[in-house]
Amino acid sequence: MKALDELTFDNRFARLGDAFSTHVLPEPLDAPRLVVASDAAMALLDLDPAVAETPVFAELFGGHKLWAEAEPRAMVYSGHQFGGYTPQLGDGRGLLLGEVYNQAGEHWDLHLKGAGMTPYSRMGDGRAVLRSSIREFLASEALHALGIPSSRALCVVGSDTPVWREKQERGAMVLRLAHSHVRFGHFEYFYYTKKPEQQAQLAEHVLNLHYPECREQPEPYLAMFREIVERNAEMIAKWQAYGFCHGVMNTDNMSILGITFDFGPFAFLDDFDAHFICNHSDHEGRYSFSNQVPIGQWNLSALAQALTPFISVDALKEALGLYLPLYQAHYLDLMRRRLGLTTAEDDDQALVERLLKLMQNSGVDYTLFFRRLGDEPAALAVTRLRDDFVDLAGFDAWAERYTARVARDGAYTEEQRRARMHAVNPLYILRNYLAQNAITAAESGDYSEVRRLHEVLSKPFEEQAGVEQYAQRPPDWGKHLEISCSS
Numbered sequence: 001m002k003a004l005d006e007l008t009f010d011n012r013f014a015r016l017g018d019a020f021s022t023h024v025l026p027e028p029l030d031a032p033r034l035v036v037a038s039d040a041a042m043a044l045l046d047l048d049p050a051v052a053e054t055p056v057f058a059e060l061f062g063g064h065k066l067w068a069e070a071e072p073r074a075m076v077y078s079g080h081q082f083g084g085y086t087p088q089l090g091d092g093r094g095l096l097l098g099e100v101y102n103q104a105g106e107h108w109d110l111h112l113k114g115a116g117m118t119p120y121s122r123m124g125d126g127r128a129v130l131r132s133s134i135r136e137f138l139a140s141e142a143l144h145a146l147g148i149p150s151s152r153a154l155c156v157v158g159s160d161t162p163v164w165r166e167k168q169e170r171g172a173m174v175l176r177l178a179h180s181h182v183r184f185g186h187f188e189y190f191y192y193t194k195k196p197e198q199q200a201q202l203a204e205h206v207l208n209l210h211y212p213e214c215r216e217q218p219e220p221y222l223a224m225f226r227e228i229v230e231r232n233a234e235m236i237a238k239w240q241a242y243g244f245c246h247g248v249m250n251t252d253n254m255s256i257l258g259i260t261f262d263f264g265p266f267a268f269l270d271d272f273d274a275h276f277i278c279n280h281s282d283h284e285g286r287y288s289f290s291n292q293v294p295i296g297q298w299n300l301s302a303l304a305q306a307l308t309p310f311i312s313v314d315a316l317k318e319a320l321g322l323y324l325p326l327y328q329a330h331y332l333d334l335m336r337r338r339l340g341l342t343t344a345e346d347d348d349q350a351l352v353e354r355l356l357k358l359m360q361n362s363g364v365d366y367t368l369f370f371r372r373l374g375d376e377p378a379a380l381a382v383t384r385l386r387d388d389f390v391d392l393a394g395f396d397a398w399a400e401r402y403t404a405r406v407a408r409d410g411a412y413t414e415e416q417r418r419a420r421m422h423a424v425n426p427l428y429i430l431r432n433y434l435a436q437n438a439i440t441a442a443e444s445g446d447y448s449e450v451r452r453l454h455e456v457l458s459k460p461f462e463e464q465a466g467v468e469q470y471a472q473r474p475p476d477w478g479k480h481l482e483i484s485c486s487s
Contacts (some may be wrong), residue, residue: 001048004056007478009069010107011098013181016205019198020186021073024095025066027116027126029159029171032062035134035442036450037155038141040458041177044152046102052155061175062157063115070110074118078192079185079252080302082286087192089185089252090120096181107209109181110154114173117273120240127163130156131439133172134450136263140176142258142430142457149231152177156450158442170443178190178259179451180210184303185252191306192472203310206256221310226319229300231258233323236296237330240289242336242426243269243366247483248277249295251302265483268429270474272366278483297323338370339402340378340421341409351405354398362389365473367429375423377414378406412449426460427471434470435480 014021037052047247051057066072074091081089095118097110113136114128133156140153154175161171183203190199207214207224217223235258239246245267246253246260253262267278274290280287287295300323304316328349335352336344359369369388373381382399389395406417436455441449456470 002046003048004054004060005067007045007047007067007069007100009067009071009098009254010101011069011071012107012209013075013096013099013109013205013340014071014073016201016447019195020202021075021091021096024072024074024116024118024137025094026063026072026097026112026173028063029157029161029173032058032064032157032161032173033464034058034185035130035156035158035172035447036137036454038153038454038458040138041141041152041154044102044106044108044177045100045154047417058157059157061112061155061173062159063112065096072112072115074095075125075181075186076120077183077185077191077252078186078189079183079250080299081250081252082282082284085188085192086252088120088189092121093118093126096175107179108177109179111176111178111181112173113176114171125163127161127171128173129163129165129169130158130172130442131169132264133158133174133438134442135266135435138173138430138435138450138454138457139263139266140260140431141454142460143244143462144185145458146238146242146426146429147271148242148244148260149235149258151255158447174201178255178257178261180206180255180257183252183261184254184256184299184306185250187303187306188251191309195212196309199306199309210257211397219311219315221307222315222319225304225307225311225316225426226322228256228258228303229319229323232296232300233326234258234330235260237327237334238293239292241334242429243272243289245269245276245278245287245289246292247273247282249292249299251299254299254303267432267483269366270431270479271363272356272369274356274360280483293324293327296327306391334424335423338421339407340374340417342412342420343409345405345408348405349399351401355402358389358391358394358398361391364388367426368471368473370425371422371427374418374425377417378403412453423461427463428456428460428467431474431478432481432483435473436478436481 039049072095076090078087080091094111094113095115097112099107099109101107102447117126137156140150143150156174163169163171184469214220214223246264255261255333265279276284276289401476438449438453456467
């Protein structure tokens with residue numbers, strides 16, 4: 001394991017030059033202190049988890065110190081925000097400190113969010129507050145534990161620095177890890193500003209470093225775009241299967257790697273609601289839960305437009321045509337597994353859709369239903385779950401179809417079925433009220449609940465002793481929390 005001063009930097013994005021980013025130093029936080037750190041994320045950098053408790057750790061990730069080899073840069077990009085194009089955005093409160101490679105040869109961006117003003121801050125102060133930093137940390141690591149592609153979070157550092165939002169809060173920084181921080185909006189920026197040389201340079205950078213296998217194809221850029229389409233189809237299928245709402249699917253929040261990126265007003269479903277809107281600023285419901293699938297395609301279309309200098313329009317349209325079939329295949333496969341099915345039948349999609357409609361009309365807890373469905377033999381499980389539904393006749397009809405489907409599925413023991421279902425159906429998810437409880441305690445200086453919740457969520461499929469409160473339906477107030485973009 002490495003100490004902090006043993007990290008090896010290779011700042012490949014910074015070497016692209018000033019057309020792509022601006023050199024900016026972090027603005028230090030007052031009295032930086034560790035709130036929470038992820039041992040699993042630290043392992044990606046070969047770091048000894050013990051270094052998180054040292055004073056220099058909080059100083060580095062609170063903006064007070066910097067590695068000599070680091071080269072902090074604020075990236076420039078643009079993007080479509082709620083459907084409208086914004087010509088210039090960029091890192092308004094975050095800095096790419098540099099790229100570190102580990103002993104396995106993997107490169108990881110170190111991105112410090114909440115690091116102060118940059119040339120792209122517009123009217124903002126460049127700061128992040130404690131609550132949003134905790135939420136991003138918990139979400140990044142929780143999604144990863146669920147098997148959903150995501151950026152990672154190394155730590156949150158709190159402070160005494162006052163920050164004004166709707167009220168005065170405390171500033172914080174979160175250290176984000178990803179193999180790349182290039183977004184759809186990077187390509188849009190150079191396309192719409194008519195800078196073909198820089199756009200070609202960016203395309204080569206992404207192709208060579210992140211999609212090298214596409215170099216072997218007759219049309220490397222087209223092969224890369226197809227891979228981006230497939231990765232996003234799979235990611236959004238996992239969002240939908242596990243009830244995750246991103247909340248702000250602007251093109252500047254979409255990673256070129258197809259990972260969950262830039263957490264704002266996200267939420268996991270409590271009661272199933274296909275029309276759920278987790279961002280109280282999204283008045284039209286553009287980024288509602290059910291809309292995430294078509295919006296994913298819309299965003300890929302925006303990226304395709306920016307790639308027309310490299311790929312023919314007909315080829316781009318053909319590649320985009322793969323999105324929905326790939327999404328549907330990934331989603332149905334996941335839902336079959338969540339239902340404990342190991343084979344495929346033609347009516348499986350109708351079985352899933354009927355269940356979701358029944359859940360929608362009855363306010364059934366999305367996560368706990370699937371977990372309890374695997375607790376016992378199918379016939380007994382549906383009998384116990386029946387009382388959660390308003391339309392009893394409708395549920396009885398579905399239950400009859402489901403138990404018959406399970407009987408046809410294959411020969412295995414009930415214990416095998418239970419183990420298989422519990423391996424894909426989490427007992428613990430990051431519910432908004434759990435995050436809020438941890439944030440409330442942290443804002444009073446008690447970080448134990450953030451750390452405990454992080455630990456529970458790092459093993460979402462395993463039943464853990466003494467943490468039953470994290471596997472319960474939320475109280476009524478917990479279902480009605482308003483989450484905004486403000487952080």
